[in-house]
Amino acid sequence: MMLVSQLIDTRVMKGSSLYALRNVSGKGKGLVAIEDIPKGTRILSEQPLITTPERQRTNEWLKKHISQQVDTLNEHQRQLFLSMHNLYPYQSVADKYLGIFRTNGLPVEANGVGGGIFLEACRINHACDNNAQKHWNQYIKRHTVHALRDIAKGEEITIYYLGLDSSRTIRQKKLLDKFGFLCSCRLCSLPTNQSQETDKRLNRIDQLDDLIGRDCRGWSFSLRTLGYADERVRLCNEGPGNSGMARTYLDATQIAIANGDLARGRIFAERAVEVWRTAYGSDSEEVVKYSSLARNPAELPLYGLSMEWKTSSDDVPQDLDPNDFEDWLWRRQKPKKRAQLEQFANLRNRAIFPSFAALPRSKSDLDWYEEVDGTYQALRHWCFLGEIANSITLHHLELELTDIDDKKVPLHFYTEGLGKEMAPARIQKGYTVAVRHGKRSVFMYGDPGIRHEDPEMLKVGTSNPYCEPSLVY
Numbered sequence: 001m002m003l004v005s006q007l008i009d010t011r012v013m014k015g016s017s018l019y020a021l022r023n024v025s026g027k028g029k030g031l032v033a034i035e036d037i038p039k040g041t042r043i044l045s046e047q048p049l050i051t052t053p054e055r056q057r058t059n060e061w062l063k064k065h066i067s068q069q070v071d072t073l074n075e076h077q078r079q080l081f082l083s084m085h086n087l088y089p090y091q092s093v094a095d096k097y098l099g100i101f102r103t104n105g106l107p108v109e110a111n112g113v114g115g116g117i118f119l120e121a122c123r124i125n126h127a128c129d130n131n132a133q134k135h136w137n138q139y140i141k142r143h144t145v146h147a148l149r150d151i152a153k154g155e156e157i158t159i160y161y162l163g164l165d166s167s168r169t170i171r172q173k174k175l176l177d178k179f180g181f182l183c184s185c186r187l188c189s190l191p192t193n194q195s196q197e198t199d200k201r202l203n204r205i206d207q208l209d210d211l212i213g214r215d216c217r218g219w220s221f222s223l224r225t226l227g228y229a230d231e232r233v234r235l236c237n238e239g240p241g242n243s244g245m246a247r248t249y250l251d252a253t254q255i256a257i258a259n260g261d262l263a264r265g266r267i268f269a270e271r272a273v274e275v276w277r278t279a280y281g282s283d284s285e286e287v288v289k290y291s292s293l294a295r296n297p298a299e300l301p302l303y304g305l306s307m308e309w310k311t312s313s314d315d316v317p318q319d320l321d322p323n324d325f326e327d328w329l330w331r332r333q334k335p336k337k338r339a340q341l342e343q344f345a346n347l348r349n350r351a352i353f354p355s356f357a358a359l360p361r362s363k364s365d366l367d368w369y370e371e372v373d374g375t376y377q378a379l380r381h382w383c384f385l386g387e388i389a390n391s392i393t394l395h396h397l398e399l400e401l402t403d404i405d406d407k408k409v410p411l412h413f414y415t416e417g418l419g420k421e422m423a424p425a426r427i428q429k430g431y432t433v434a435v436r437h438g439k440r441s442v443f444m445y446g447d448p449g450i451r452h453e454d455p456e457m458l459k460v461g462t463s464n465p466y467c468e469p470s471l472v473y
C-alpha cells in the first residue's frame, strides 16, 4: 500500500504542484514548498471532497451525511481522508469520520454549504505569522491558497486558523482549545518584551477596527475615521498579523468617496484590490468587484453624501515623493512648525481660525481632540476670533462678538473674577477677542456661545483680524 506522502508526491512528480506532503516536526504532516514560490502565486486551487450544510444539524445527521459521502470515494481518496488528523475520540467508524471532519473542515461559502474537506488544503498547518492565505473563491467554487510573501524552497507553507489577530495569550488559548496544539511559531516564540510590543500593536489594531466599524456604521465618514484607517495600515505594515488590510483600504475608499473625493477613493480602491489579488487571486469576487469600483469610484452609492473634499478621479499629484504622497493620500495634517507658522499668518485660514459654527462642541469631539491617558488633548491649534460688538455685566461679563461669518456670538466670562480681571479699556467696540481652543457651549438662558473659564486662553487686541494679519494672542 502506498503511503499518503507518496500519493501526494505522485502528483508532484507529474509537475502539477509546488509543494509536497512531509512530516513536520511537532505538527504531524504539513505542506512544504518544493520550489521557490513568489508572493501572490496561487499555490493550490481545490474542490471539496466532502461537504456539510451551513446550518449545523444533529451529530447523528452529520455522521450519516458524511458517511454516505465517504462511501462514494474511491480507494485512493478514502485512504487520504482516513489518514487525516483527528482530535476527537471515537467509538464507531461514523464517529471517526465526523472527528476528521471537525478537525480539518474548512469554510465553503457556497449556497447552503458551510464546510468542506479538501485533501490538500486541509493538510496546511497554522502559524500566526502565516506565509499563505486560504480563501473560498465563490466565483470558481474552489478553495484557494496564495503566497502572501516569497516562500523559499524547503519552507513550510502555513495559514492562519483563527478569525482575527489577537494577543499571544488569547491566540494560544484558542488554538489549544480548538485545535489541540500549543503554537510555537516565530511570533509566539518571541521574547517576552518583544511579544508585549507585538501584542500592543495587535490590540491597537483590534481597537481601531472597532472605532472604524462604529463610525462607518453610524455613517460618520470623517477625517478622524480616515485617521484610524491610516493608523491601522501603518500598524499592519510594521509587522506580522496584517489580516484585514484590504478591508481597511476599502473603508478608506468609502470615507473618501462619501466626501466627494474621487481621487483618493480611486487610489484606496486600487490598493484594496492589490491586497486581495495577492491573497485571493485575480479571479476572486473581491478583485472583480472592487476593480470596477476603482475604475468608476463615483458609482459607490455613498458618493456625494458630502462634497467637502471634492476631487475628480485623476486629481492625483504626480510629483510627490512617496512620503509626501502618503501624507496627501491620508490627508495627514503635518505638525511641521514652519508650515504651521506660515498658516498662522493667514488669518483667513478657517482650519485655524474657524467660525463659531465650525467650533467643536466638547472635548469628546474626536475630530479636534484625542484621548491620551484619560485626558483629552487638542489634536492641533485653533483660535476663535471675534470683534466686540457689545458688552454687558450682570452676574458676569458678557461680550457680544461678531465672527468671521458676521454671526453674533455671546461670550460669557466664567473666570474666577467673572470678567473683572479685564481692564475696562480693553472692552471697546471694534476690538478683537481671540479665544484659543474655543468651543461652542449651550447656556440655560440665551443663545449658544462661548464659555470662557481660563484667563490664559483669551487675549484682546485693537485691530480687525481679517484686515490686518498682526493680531496673535
Ligand SMILES: C[S@@+](CC[C@H](N)C(=O)[O-])C[C@H]1O[C@@H](n2cnc3c(N)ncnc32)[C@H](O)[C@@H]1O
Pocket (backbone or CB within 6 Å): 026, 027, 028, 029, 030, 083, 084, 085, 087, 103, 104, 122, 123, 124, 125, 126, 127, 179, 180, 181, 182, 183, 184, 185
Ligand atoms: C488541519 S490539520 C493540519 C494537518 C495535520 N498536521 C496533519 O497531519 O494532517 C490541524 C492539526 O494539525 C496540527 N497543527 C496545525 N498547526 C500546528 C502548529 N503550528 N503546531 C503544532 N501542530 C499543528 C494540530 O494537531 C491540528 O489539530
